[in-house]
Amino acid sequence: MAANGSTYALSNSHKEMLEKSLVETDPEVAAIMKDEIQRQRESIILIASENVYQAIMPVHGRLMGLDLPHGGHLSHGYQTPQRKISAISTYFETMPYRVDLETGIIDYDTLEKNAILFRPKVLVAGTSAYCRLIDYGRMRKIADSVGAYLVVDMAHISGLIAAGVIPSPFEHADIVTTTTHKSLRGPRGAMIFFRKGVRSVDAKSGKETLYDLENPINFSVFPGHQGGPHNHTITALTVALKQAASPDFKAYQQKVVDNAKAIESKFKALGHKLVADGTDSHMVLLDLRQFSLDGARVEAVLEQINIACNKNAIPGDKSALTPCGIRIGTPAMTSRGFGEADFERVATYIDEAIKICKEVQGALPKEANKLKDFRAKVAGGEVAKINDLRQEIAAWCQGFPLPIEGWRMDAGL
Template identity: 40%
Template sequence: MHTLSKTDPEIAQALENELVREREGLEMIPSENVVSRAVLEALGSVGTNKYSEGFPGKRYYGGNACIDVIENLARERAKTLFGVTHANVQPYSGSPANMAACFALLEPGDKLMGLNLTYGGHLTHGWKVNFSGVYYQAVQYVTSPDGWIDYDALAKQVLEEKPKLLFVGATAYPRIFEWEKLQTIARSVDAYLVADIAHIAGLVVGGAHPSPVGFADVITTTTHKTLRGPRGAMILCNGEPSEPMKAPPEKSRKYLPTMIDRAVFPGLQGGPHNHQTAAIAVALKEAAAPEFKTYAHQIVKNAKALAEALTERGFNLVTGGTDNHLLLADLTNKSIGGADAERALDKAGITVNKNTVPNDPRKPYDPSGIRLGTPPLTTRGMKEEDMRVIAGWMDEAIKNWKNEEVLTHIRHQVKELTDRFPLYPGLSYLSANR
């Protein structure tokens, strides 16, 4: 069998280029991270070769003794880390995990409520063109104009709408979720509270954001954001032990583990991605180490330092700052749209993404803001002083967004900084011995 560079030099070269881009740039998209070599190794493993429909001990295929060990380790680590009695580690990604939560808890046409996409929510929380807005009766809530969740307004809307499921979680919300209040709101109409902690899972296990455990009925999360694992997802809950091959006696909170497992398989998926499960298990082991707590708190410290430095330079941050890993900057006062800012920063070696801001007068494809975050930079070892330097470059790039010379100069300075925080030393997709 040949190595990648021999078999497919075009893909090897494209991966090498991506490796160099990640090495030499400042990756500031808050939903991204940099996995360890151990996670990368597990992901590129023989687990991908195996079919294992079902769950550990109850598979529809032979030869699964080793895969059972892997999936059991992932499930046990997830349960211990988050403090729940049940974990399903099979969803292929965050969107399928949310689909499974809906499939488990709702009947087609039931009412769900979620935060509107343009106010920081996710597509799968009831957006009109998404499955969640097509197969269910979706009602959307919004933040206050200054970007904060208005718990009183939400409580009132929930009482009026009486949804069966309330999604709470976001892709672009820079503040803490108050789970106890949210539980009270959901319980006022006996709705299931589904906490989608995709963005903040790493902060939750690191103690840098309150945990929804004990308040939410079901918790969905991706594994590839602050949790620093491979692309993938998990669904967590409490209840009677799962019996996935049997229909539960009734659909109720008591039988959530069985309802969730059956929704994932055979409800929505076939064979789990075992290489992904192995990599999730490794990431969960890393997240259980004491250093991960320091890491999670450093993500927030860095985000706060970045927020402070940008505010000093006249950037207008939605909600006025951040309590987590991300910032949302409204660029209206900078006379530049989000799309132009994203492009200029990209040329300067700083990767962010354009994003709507609350009540955005512009279109989602060219919105008023940019969204940025600190997880990948924190993984690389950067600290508050580096954030202040980066804020200066961002300001300069946005002021000079049409000046290629300035942008190139910043890019060189970015490279000097990133060279001090080496990424995957020794890794190459072009070397013959891979």
């Protein structure tokens, strides 16, 4: 502050930015934010390590992760017969493990047999679209049998683990990684946890082998992969972690799981099939094959009625562009106050969308029934059922305020 009481070293334009609302200082940006807030207010949102790998493996080291169409993540070394999709599969030798096609559960027996043959340096236990619990104890035994590090990627479920509503991997893992902006509800970022102390003891000599993870991981993060710290992100993360330690957060995460079970039950009552026959976590994976539909078309209809979820590959799929599943998560709308009855209502809306999808696809001529034709048809405003559902859902969602509503009022939006 200057001697005359004015703000020190700020131009008039900067003072206006601090003292006036965004509507006054930048109406164009304010209008964009207002439109986006309105879109979110009227919508149902259902959207469900290389630093570590380089630290503990040389180039062409061996890694095993859950196959992407079976619920794994792209970053765990996904590749097709034609090309290496993930950069991880370019730098390292990767081999997938899979689920049992009948049960949808990870096939631990086959994983163990393949691990003995492949002898990976890293075994990754992590998913992006696997709705059941992982048997971390079994994964630990498999990793030990081949001398591999067990790396758990809990990015999608870290909030559930922090709240204690699903089992924790920390007892079993050598390294745990997570993003911080998914179920943990923090800023976009990541955390790496690693073990110190004794890794193993030789049965004959009693000699201890210590973990050597701290320095390699720290060096891999900086200067290996990252630049300077983002202090604003670190600050936001501390707030998120403080919130994650609260009773309110635990109650919220329990509601997330309860809501996922509620939508599972409703889908089953409506005659739908779920991958792995249901969920133990925050999402369900809907199998559309009985309707001869793909997730890309259902996703397109849902987008038009203000329901945001994503197409997703399921076990047995041949194409990632037109997979036969859609992934439906409960965290975002639970944050807005949805309860079990509300998610049952969401299931009925998705059921209606699938019926509309079937009708539109059947009405399109054979020569104009590609995905782009389908998308143009459902986005053209010609399908009355889509228009009616969009208005109904928009009106319903107005009763569930966004978490930022108080800030919106303060900003004049």
